Amino acid sequence: MSAPSRLARAEAEDFLYAEAELLDDWHLEEWLALCTDDIVYEIPATGLPDGVASSSLFLVHDDRFMLESRVKRLLSRNAHAENPRSRTRRLISNVRLGESPRSNGQPDLAEGEVALRASFHVVRFRDDEMHQYVGTYTYRLRLSDDGPRIVYRRATLDADSLRHGGGKISILL
């Protein structure tokens, strides 16, 4: 049986909503299981939304090893910026299929992969303060019999700086 080669927008939306729920509920190990071994998770610097991570300074540029370290850290008691944990709510909309993330230094889509973009509004509450992250997700998903898996996930922020986001990104955005 071959893996599916197409993804309907409703299926893509269901996937993104399920992913958002895992992250909001701090089910980070389960979220990590949605990522492939060659995952790249990245956030370009504000002010450089079109940056490429190999040649410019980013806020986050994780491979699988780094992402696992990040998850392990967040689930420990030693991620002080998230201990006690924040509460988050991820609102995802404007989902569009089929736009290749090639301009981000990513390879062309391989067989069985789809690209998508979506808008996000992530709100984080902690210490009676509200921090907001607004921007665009760019994904490359690899389709499998178990459902889509994340090969590439980029969160590009609209803000000029992190000064509206509590000064940092201590959650998985």
Added chain:
Amino acid sequence: MDTPFIVDDPTRHTFRVHRRTMVDPDVLAVERNQIFDRTWLYLGHESEIAESGDYLSRTVGGRALVLCRDDSGAVRVWLNTCTHRGATVCREAKGHGRFLTCFYHAWSFELSGKLASLPDAEAYGDGFDQQALALVSPPKVDTYRGFVFVSFNPSVEPLLDHLAGAAEYLDLVVDQSATDMVILPGTQEYSIKANWKLLVENSIDGYHAMSTHATYMDYLLTAMRTAAEATDLGTGHAVIEYRAPWARPVASWAPPLDVSLREPIAARRAELVDLYGEQRAGRMCDTSRNLLIFPNLIINDIMAVTVRAFEPIRPDLMHVRAWELAPAEEDAALHEVRLDNFLTFLGPGGLATPDDIEALESCQRGFSTWQEMPWSDISRGMAQKRPGITDELQMRVFWRRWNELVGREPGEVPVPLRVVGQR
């Protein structure tokens, strides 16, 4: 020895800082007046405006400034305000062009500052001196090896005198490149809800590594306790130096760097030994250092080279900018390593900096009790002949200079003081 803000008592191995310095708007006002209006402040790096016509806008010392390179290739710094009625002449973070034009009344300035044109110029009388309305520079601008500094004090000491012992440490960083060190594209711009001096302390604090960054730093501690020292570089600057097991793209290979990089890194090391001799090259390659240039510039030459500058907005809020510095000639693979090395640890999305931010904000919340619990203790290592990097000498260096400028201006009491609590 006591002054209202600081207790500095070597005989009792005690150094304490009054927490009022962290919360009081009057103290910040004096800091602006005695430090940020008077000393040299880091503005930016020449490589950020590499070509004639490049410009960027940036606020430093509370002033909106423009850093640019004019037609002749000269680096220029302008107050970002139209000489006509005050609007900013540069509203972009960065750009390229021949003119800075104020959109309000369309006065247009060359990057050399000259007022090139204004609409209806003939409406001004014959006596009107257009040349006198060129853009205005801060009173002092100077550059040390690519680092551009400004001062708003016309009688400030020469930049080299201010840098004192820190200049040699800048050399150690800049000489890592055979051509030029350049700032890579991308700025980390963030804020911390804490007093700016807490970030000074944190940036050169070897003591917090074992607690705050336990998850990351377990393996580092043994290394940090050996061959590590803190040095007073004069006029408030200080450095901590240590050998760490992390890889340094300038010529110190270690896992998890790819084996394929072992050779180019070894080759670069050999070049540096040829140029500077084993001793100096060894220092450049093997030793990590966190350098404070008073009052607010940090250069961390660690698993990558970071440049970080910050300034107070309120007593409990600072804005921070961080960049990455790299040899211009470095090959793409090493550049990539350097960038990822930076991000594993540093920056507001890294594995360490968010916890530092949490620590500083936590201190600031704790300072709500300053009237009942007025003192912070910075005594660690006062009894040591050669304080190590987990001691607090480097912070005392900063605070002593701070105290000279803010705590007791000769012939003047800057802030009427009411010290609460026991000394």
